[in-house]
Amino acid sequence: MAIKVCLDAGHYGKYNRSPAVSSYYESDMTWKLHNYLKKELEAFGIGVVTTRTNQNTDRALYERGAASKGCNLFISVHSNAVGNVVNENVDYPVAYVLLNGSSTDIGLKLAKVVEAVMGTAQSGRTATRQGTNGEYYGVLRGANAVGTPGIILEHSFHTNTRATKWLSSDSNLQKLAKAEAECIASYYGVTKKEETALTKIMGNAVATVEQMTAYIKEKNPDVAQSVVDMIPLYLLEGKAEGVRGDIAFAQSCLETGNFGFSGSAVTLDQNNFCGMGVTSNGMKGNPFDTPQLGIRAQVQHLKAYASTVDLKSECVDPRFKYVTRGCAEYVEWLGQKENPDGKGWAAGAGYGAKIITILNTMIGIKSETTEPEEVWYRVRKTWTDAATQKGAFHSLENAKRCADENEGYSVFDESGKVIYSNDTFTPYLVRVSIEDLNIRKGPGTDYDKTGKYTGKGAFTIVEEAEGKGASLWGLLKSYQKNRDGWISLDYTERV
Ligand SMILES: [Zn+2]
Known part of the structure; x- marks a missing residue:
């Protein structure tokens, strides 16, 4: 059920100047407070109707009350006075409620809220006043006529110095509005709506x-x-x-x-x-x-x-x-x-x-990146160990393998260095034109010489490798089995 509240800022213009604080006018306070209250109630999703759109515009009292037609509650916002002189002994908040009792409960709750927030010495209370024609107060008579539970809420007394000073502060009025709105919302069982973010149709796509x-x-x-x-x-x-x-x-x-x-x-x-x-x-x-x-x-x-x-x-x-x-x-x-x-x-x-x-x-849905993710495999493979020149069994927990094992692949260590490759390699012929090209046990001048030379002629290279002392090293076919016969390809010509 949608709750609707009618708020009336008491009086209009500059009205009811405080004898205790000369800058205070009741009409200023009621205008501010009813605006804050409107905002707080609307934050609860409670509909708010106000009796006037301009502080300087007056409206007949009965009409103000009757403007609440269709609302669940009518509140006329005021501060009270004891005559026109300063009186520090009286500061009770009071809610004038309807004779029929329809606004007594919420009126008392609100008066108690004002007492608590303002910290008045005297307790918040309700009161009724009978006139010759039903309700004494015009606003309440108007509200009652349209069937709305009505309240005149007196926010303590502007004849009391402490209360008037308190009501002169905007931040105090905001606190009051917040507490009163919470009280009203709770009374009608309204809970604050969760902030739901709506999705704009215009803009950049998020899904890929x-x-x-x-x-x-x-x-x-x-x-x-x-x-x-x-x-x-x-x-x-x-x-x-x-x-x-x-x-x-x-x-x-x-x-x-x-x-x-x-x-x-x-x-x-x-x-x-x-x-x-x-x-x-x-x-x-x-x-x-x-x-x-x-x-x-x-x-x-x-x-x-x-x-x-x-x-x-x-x-x-x-x-x-x-x-x-x-x-x-x-x-x-x-x-x-x-x-x-x-x-x-x-x-x-x-x-x-x-x-x-x-x-x-x-x-x-987790987006599949266009590049396949790098997968680190546990690799167990035998190949010639560079340091010992012996076939060694290497087990690398964190070696990265690329391509399919059946099609030939390379194994890289974590620094990106190729530590094994079985990429398909097509053997080729090279011509050696010098007599004394050394054959080494591994691809590099840091490997021992075998003590043999190729001599001039054509030789088949079955594997290539990078290594010290040459731009590329080639494995001779006759040493393929033990992989221990390498020559510098810089001294050869591809045939
Ligand atoms: Zn008043």
Whole structure:
């Protein structure tokens, strides 16, 4: 149930100057306090009606009360006085309530709140006053006449110096307003609404093509490849108009049953992915020549709702002109039931929330990076150990392997150095033109010489390796088995 409160700032203009604090006028205080109270009540989602829009405008007392018609509560805000002289002995807050008792409970609660917040010496209380014609006070007579529980809330006395000084502080009035609003909200069982962030339709997409693709494949494993192929178009067309393309795609998932088109008014071959033109049951909706044009029309239609800015491209949306521009800035407002003006894309309840759920699921999907993640394997492999020149069994917990083991691969240590490679290698012939080219036991001058030379001739190289003393070292075929015969390829010519 929506609660509505009518607030009346007592008096008008500069009225009821305090004899204790000369800068204080009751009418100033009531105007400020009722404005603060309005703000605090509205923060609870409580509707507020005020009796006047301008502090300097007066209004008849009965009319002020009667302005509360349809409200749950009427409060006229005041500070009290004992005659027109300073009186430090009287400071009790009091709520004048209706004779019929309808405002007694909330009146007492509010008077107690004023007592607590202002720290008055005397206790908060309620009072009634009978006139010859029912309620004595005009505002209460007016409120009662329209059936509203009414209160005149006297915020202590402006004839009391301490109370008047206290009421002269804006921050004190704000505290008072906050406490009174909490009291009223609690009395009517209203809890503060959670701040719910709404999602703007205009803006940059958050979900990536990969996430949208993963989503649709998960929801509809049989999804047509043509659908997967057009996912980037949502981002492209969205960007062209400043519309979030991922929102458009999420909407399409909703409208087409995840592109299964089961129970959908439109079909895939129509290139209509948003039920465009399906204004009643049984209608087929608008067809578009290409998927891109269908998506563009949808994006433009979303922009019609979300913004008052002109389209950047030519309008291909046949229903653009029917939209009240800017009537649904947020996804949540695309549903007519949730739209503040009752306008929107769809009539069904929770339409926008359904799109948001799809969107959030998409965004929640961990994005697959285009580069495959580096995977570190435990590698157990035998190869020639550089230091000992002996075949050694190496077990590296953190070696990175690239490519498929069956196709040949390299193993890198953590610094990125190749420590093993079985990349497929095609042996080739080299010509040696000197007599004394040393054959070494490993690829580098830091390996021992075998004491043998190649002599002039042509030799087959079966493996290459980088090493000290040459730009590249080659393993001779005759030493392939033990891998212990290497020559500097700088002294050779490839044949
Ligand atoms: Zn007053």
